Amino acid sequence: MPQASPRGGDAIDRRNLDWYIDKGVQVLVFIGGVSGILFVISIFVFITKEGLGFLTEQFSIGEFFGSPRWAPTSSHNPTYGALALIAGTASVTGLAMVIAVPFSLGAAIFIGEFATGKPREYLKVLVELLAAIPSVVWGFIGLSIMNPLIIKLFNVPVGLNVLNSGFILGLMAAPIMTTIAEDALKAVPDTYREAAEALGATRWQVILRVVIPAAKPGLLAAVLLGVGRGFGETMAVLMASGHSINLPTSVFDSVRALTATIAAELGETAVGSDHYRALFTLGIFLFVVTFVINLTADLVVRGIRRK
């Protein structure tokens, strides 16, 4: 005869400590998840609130995206053309990806598919160490090593330019991209490799025909993460790019990046001024671009999965 307890259960069906712990953890995790979403939304609301006034009042889409003249501090005729800044960020990120994608995918394939035993472990640690170098240190390398090197090698007047910052940014992005790409390769079951090798495929054929196609979503995620990293990186680009407003026509032109502009100028503007709000508009633009990159990554990955 089951005993009725005050809580309404009986000897067999009773809510014990485990049950309450489980419920408690569920609530905690839920709060964690929801607050993450809330943070993102409130950041977006904050940026939009600060920048929106500018967008709706003074902002002309034609000028913002079409004019390369960013002269918000000009006393008689302040202009807010972000084209040069966008081109700066895009050129630096583009060059960085040209360097980082082959480097990181190559490194990931070597670590994941060819290296074994000790060397493999050392390499992985090394890559993780590289990922841990702070961006200001990278900027320092750009300023003090790359700068004179570029001047000497290519015989150009300034070494702080697209080449310098793109190279630095590529080196910065490569380790994390390598790690993610290698995880993606490792996630491909060994049975695939064995099955393909049993068919007489060489190691390289196995990698090219089976492993890489199977790891494609992860590899793509690695690349897009690198692109996002490039767009968002501030300090190293600020230090290595020359920080001068230019529509670059060669890799030896100095440029100014969106992020570096915000970082360098925001502290010196009066809260609520046009300049202040224009910087927030840049912020909105960065946010949207990063969001679109991540969304594309997500959709592409999902698309591949579904197929």
Place this chain on the structure above:
Amino acid sequence: MVAAEPQARPLLEVRDLAIRYGDTLALSGVTLEVQKHEIFGIIGPAGSGKTSFLRTLNRMDQFTPSMSVDGEIRFNGRDIRRWRNVYSLRRKIGVVFPLPVGLPLSVYDNVALSPRLGGIKKKADLDVIVERCLRRAALWDEVKDRLDSLGSLLSGGQQQRLTIARALSQGPELLLLDEFSIAVDPVTTMRIEDVLKELRQEITIVLVTNLVQQARRLADRTAFFLTGECVEIAETERMFTREVQDERTRDYVEGRFG
């Protein structure tokens, strides 16, 4: 079932084979020959070394660093360990694993992979090979309308037949099957067995099986492995008619084994 006619030269000659994982002996003292167009069965309880044996035949032991092989294996008279291009050896030997491995490619590409690796590029040629192999594996009717969908999305039994089609696509002289029916329903198993009987006209098959009756249905001769030892090799029928040389074989065949 008739024993294969003895040929001038066996397709496979194994002499004094010993397989170790690290220092642990997994199989030793195996000496046997497999004739052309023979179905050679291998039976034995779990852990007796059947899979290890099969893996050494096309040098898949390379995948396991701790695995070492002693003794001699000759394929078509050539020592396989002296084969200079291991990939060309593997192309002559098809393998079917216990659990089907549908590669994450379309059904078509799964079967076309090996011919493509072999240098066949023309779509028309590939089409012919793909259809022929899928038909021979008794899978064509089920997948002919979904050749473009992922091979790994087929059912387990379909994937196993896809694996067989893939193994055939490389035009092997020798087909190694490792407990192919472990994830396949009885009806499909019987269909695959019919396919194997037909294939016997063209190729040689080494069939590892945990179903004693399957060996009886298919194999001309059968070897009985027990804890790393090749206890007996005999014409399969003899094993079931108590004409065995070793008590342990009879015990196993009759299911009186611990």
